[in-house]
Amino acid sequence: MNPEAAGTVYPPVAFVVDPEHVAAFRDVLGIASGVPPTFVTAAEFAALPEILGDPRLGLDFTRVVHGSQEYEFRRPLREGETLSVRARIDSIRHKGGSGFLTIAMDLVDAGDQVVCTARSQMLERGPGA
Amino acid sequence: MGDEIQELRRVVTREDVSAYAEASGDRNPLHLDDAFARSVGFPGVIAHGMFTMGHMTAAVVAWAGEPSAVVSVSAQFRAPVFPDDTIVAGGRVRAIDHDDDVAELDTWVVVQRDGREEWPVKRGAARVRLTRVD
Numbered sequence: 001m002n003p004e005a006a007g008t009v010y011p012p013v014a015f016v017v018d019p020e021h022v023a024a025f026r027d028v029l030g031i032a033s034g035v036p037p038t039f040v041t042a043a044e045f046a047a048l049p050e051i052l053g054d055p056r057l058g059l060d061f062t063r064v065v066h067g068s069q070e071y072e073f074r075r076p077l078r079e080g081e082t083l084s085v086r087a088r089i090d091s092i093r094h095k096g097g098s099g100f101l102t103i104a105m106d107l108v109d110a111g112d113q114v115v116c117t118a119r120s121q122m123l124e125r126g127p128g129a
Numbered sequence: 130m131g132d133e134i135q136e137l138r139r140v141v142t143r144e145d146v147s148a149y150a151e152a153s154g155d156r157n158p159l160h161l162d163d164a165f166a167r168s169v170g171f172p173g174v175i176a177h178g179m180f181t182m183g184h185m186t187a188a189v190v191a192w193a194g195e196p197s198a199v200v201s202v203s204a205q206f207r208a209p210v211f212p213d214d215t216i217v218a219g220g221r222v223r224a225i226d227h228d229d230d231v232a233e234l235d236t237w238v239v240v241q242r243d244g245r246e247e248w249p250v251k252r253g254a255a256r257v258r259l260t261r262v263d
Contacts, residue, residue, distance in 0.1 A: 025152040028145065029183045034196035038183040045154035061157070062169065066178040068205040076197035 001099040001124055005057040006092045010050045012084040015043040015107070019079040035077040040118050041069075044105055047085040051103065057089065059101065060124060067100070067121040075115055083107040083115060090119070097126035134220040134234065137188035141176050143212045149180045171209065178206040178251075181216055185238050185251055188218035192234075193257045200231060204253035208240070215241040220255070232257045 017035065025039050026032070052061050077083070090102040100123055107116045139145075150156050155177055158165035163173045182204045190196050210216055220236035238251035 021152070024148075028148045028152050028180075029187045030139070031187050031190055031196060034190075036183065036186065036190065036196050037199045037202050038179060038186050041153050041155070041179050041183075066206050068203065069179065069182060070201070070203035072201040073199065 001092055001094075001101060002056060002058050003092045003094065005054065006089050008054065008057065008089045010047065010054075010087040012086045012108075013047040013050065014082055015046045015085050016082050017077050017079050022079055035079060037071055037073065039077065040071050040107065040116055043083065043085050043107055044103075044118055044120065047087045047105055051087060051089075059122075063125045065123045065125065067123045069121070070119045072117045073115065074113065077107070077115060081109060083109055099124040099126070132222045134188055134192040134222075134236075137184065137191060137218045138215060139184065140215050141180070141210055141212055143174070146174065146176050146180065146212060149177055149183070153177065153179060155179065173211065175209040175211055176214075178204075181210050181238050181251055182206070182253070184216055185218045185220075185236050185253055186255070188220060189234060189236060189255045189257065192220070198258045200256040200258055202236075202253065202255040204236070204251045206251060208248065208250040210240055210250055211242070216250070217241065223254075225259075226256075230259050232259055 022035050025036055029036055085105055085107055087105045090104045093100045103120045105118045106114045109115050146160050150160055160174055160177050166174045186202050193199055216238050218238045220234045222232050223235045224233045234255045236253040236255055237249045240247040240250050
């Protein structure tokens with residue numbers, strides 16, 4: 001990973017909070033109604049390809065381990081709405097041969113209000129680590 | 130204050146992990162393909178860290194009464210979970226923020242494997258709104 005890629009802002013990706021998709025997610029987790037808070041992970045995966053495909057960042061996803069995750073909501077997601085997922089690289093650090101990457105994503109609604117901020121810390125294991 | 134939330138327990142199956150891969154969009158072969166998982170140093174496929182965090186959040190949602198009451202949730206991923214493991218999510222109320230009318234919870238997930246309880250595979254926190262707002 002290239003530390004100079006810290007601060008990169010990626011083009012927004014549209015994500016529909018599809019009721020059938022939400023229902024499938026609820027079923028796996030055994031949640032009866034509403035939009036499960038961690039459903040936001042599906043929006044993160046919608047925006048991830050542009051980060052994985054960024055040659056300047058040079059992230060090897062096969063070596064990535066998820067370190068921690070945070071979601072902060074200004075309001076719950078609403079089924080049927082379309083959100084804009086705006087991803088950026090918050091920080092990149094190297095320590096002990098491994099790389100530590102923090103990705104932040106804002107989910108923004110049609111009124112340009114941030115609905116949720118997701119922050120993921122990833123660890124890219126170095127060769128032999 | 131200091132109240133524990135009700136424990137939420139489930140056995141993780143390969144079917145759960147496959148269903149979670151579909152629902153989340155995370156089709157990393159580490160969760161689906163034993164040969165791949167072994168090639169990167171695991172004994173076989175592991176559950177998604179986010180599956181276990183989702184289970185932890187389900188315990189918080191059950192305590193909160195509905196998903197929309199959850200203002201924030203976070204987790205540190207400390208150890209892998211394998212198929213056939215039993216995961217047990219728990220938590221306790223650390224504080225009540227009366228200004229925001231929010232309960233602050235400490236949360237965790239422990240694994241029971243081969244009859245033994247392992248160290249927490251997840252440690253987390255959540256903030257839950259106490260008054261219903263629609």
